Amino acid sequence: MAGYNVPSLERLIEQFERLPGIGHKSAERLAYYMLSLPETETQKFADTVVEAKKKIHFCKVCCNFTDKDICPVCADKERDRSIIIVVKEPKDVIAIERTKEFNVTYHVLHGLISPMNGISPANLHIKELLARLNNDEVKEVIMATGPTVEGDATGMYLNKLIRPLGIKVTRLGLGLPVGADLQYADEVTIARSIKNRCSYDGG
Amino acid sequence: MAGYNVPSLERLIEQFERLPGIGHKSAERLAYYMLSLPETETQKFADTVVEAKKKIHFCKVCCNFTDKDICPVCADKERDRSIIIVVKEPKDVIAIERTKEFNVTYHVLHGLISPMNGISPANLHIKELLARLNNDEVKEVIMATGPTVEGDATGMYLNKLIRPLGIKVTRLGLGLPVGADLQYADEVTIARSIKNRCSYDGG
Numbered sequence: 001m002a003g004y005n006v007p008s009l010e011r012l013i014e015q016f017e018r019l020p021g022i023g024h025k026s027a028e029r030l031a032y033y034m035l036s037l038p039e040t041e042t043q044k045f046a047d048t049v050v051e052a053k054k055k056i057h058f059c060k061v062c063c064n065f066t067d068k069d070i071c072p073v074c075a076d077k078e079r080d081r082s083i084i085i086v087v088k089e090p091k092d093v094i095a096i097e098r099t100k101e102f103n104v105t106y107h108v109l110h111g112l113i114s115p116m117n118g119i120s121p122a123n124l125h126i127k128e129l130l131a132r133l134n135n136d137e138v139k140e141v142i143m144a145t146g147p148t149v150e151g152d153a154t155g156m157y158l159n160k161l162i163r164p165l166g167i168k169v170t171r172l173g174l175g176l177p178v179g180a181d182l183q184y185a186d187e188v189t190i191a192r193s194i195k196n197r198c199s200y201d202g203g
Numbered sequence: 204m205a206g207y208n209v210p211s212l213e214r215l216i217e218q219f220e221r222l223p224g225i226g227h228k229s230a231e232r233l234a235y236y237m238l239s240l241p242e243t244e245t246q247k248f249a250d251t252v253v254e255a256k257k258k259i260h261f262c263k264v265c266c267n268f269t270d271k272d273i274c275p276v277c278a279d280k281e282r283d284r285s286i287i288i289v290v291k292e293p294k295d296v297i298a299i300e301r302t303k304e305f306n307v308t309y310h311v312l313h314g315l316i317s318p319m320n321g322i323s324p325a326n327l328h329i330k331e332l333l334a335r336l337n338n339d340e341v342k343e344v345i346m347a348t349g350p351t352v353e354g355d356a357t358g359m360y361l362n363k364l365i366r367p368l369g370i371k372v373t374r375l376g377l378g379l380p381v382g383a384d385l386q387y388a389d390e391v392t393i394a395r396s397i398k399n400r401c402s403y404d405g406g
Binding site: 005006007008009011012015019020021022026028029030031032033034035037039042043044045046047048049050051052053054055056065066067071072089090091 | 209229233235245274
């Protein structure tokens with residue numbers, strides 16, 4: 001007996017092992033947990049997975065996840081459609097919405113350009129973004145793709161595409177996070193925060 | 204918009220969040236991954252979960268997982284039925300089988316006594332173990348429940364129950380792991396290894 005000798009258990013562990021960030025030990029733990037649940041609960045788990053996959057798709061406008069044709073943000077008539085914030089993934093939209101300060105629209109790329117991982121612009125929802133710029137409504141596109149190598153590369157790539165259309169392209173400001181202790185900030189962030197210094201009236 | 208505003212997505216994240224060792228961020232990541240798979244793949248994942256739960260149950264003899272009435276180890280006529288090794292969970296059986304040195308039988312408790320976590324002897328598969336001792340076949344029960352507080356407590360509890368039946372009860376030896384560096388071993392292990400010292404002929 002090399003392993004469990006129970007094909008359906010081995011298949012279950014295998015399925016969990018395919019999930020991102022789940023190694024063999026964790027997959028075993030999850031499989032055991034599943035077996036410890038009552039049958040109604042495992043059925044519910046399975047049904048939820050199938051139902052979510054069936055119902056959820058991309059918003060036709062911003063490519064965020066939705067179970068409708070157009071997501072609530074894009075359908076909201078009160079939103080300022082002159083500004084689009086471009087983000088990597090749906091979670092980023094939630095993070096920005098949480099600030100409750102910006103009544104704008106979004107565009108979700110579902111990834112960042114990353115040649116190392118074989119992700120090229122064609123793999124992202126870029127053509128849907130460009131389609132939204134084909135009218136005079138949009139005045140500014142804010143790149144919120146993050147200050148990482150891939151986030152910067154994606155932002156710069158989009159900047160090159162969008163700027164010629166006469167639309168302003170900006171990126172999120174860099175500096176110290178609010179509440180940060182100078183001692184623990186890295187040199188690059190400190191340098192950026194000095195270059196990006198501003199007066200106390202926010203100017 | 205406080206969250207995703209997509210009920211089926213929120214339910215999916217919730218289901219993953221219920222799994223052990225999966226926090227909210229990981230649950231989101233897993234849910235996204237599921238949505239990124241083709242529908243046939245998510246269906247397969249769901250089917251595997253349901254099928255495993257339906258097919259897998261406890262071996263009638265040793266309580267290990269099996270899809271048959273009696274697991275391959277218990278069904279194996281070549282096994283020495285005079286020795287039962289008692290373990291916490293199915294993984295432990297695999298670990299011992301991997302040594303390929305012991306042609307014995309096992310008993311899986313599916314947990315350890317842990318009053319802190321509300322796990323009492325009644326929650327473990329102890330009565331199935333006692334039922335196996337109701338004949339003259341079994342000569343020795345080896346506690347491989349692990350040298351932890353809970354493992355020791357469970358072993359001692361079973362020792363008290365089984366010894367009066369005239370059956371030898373032993374526990375795994377304590378000492379330095381093979382290949383261990385003395386510098387990195389803890390004091391308790393070093394002390395046990397000195398007390399448990401043996402001659403070079405293994406005596």
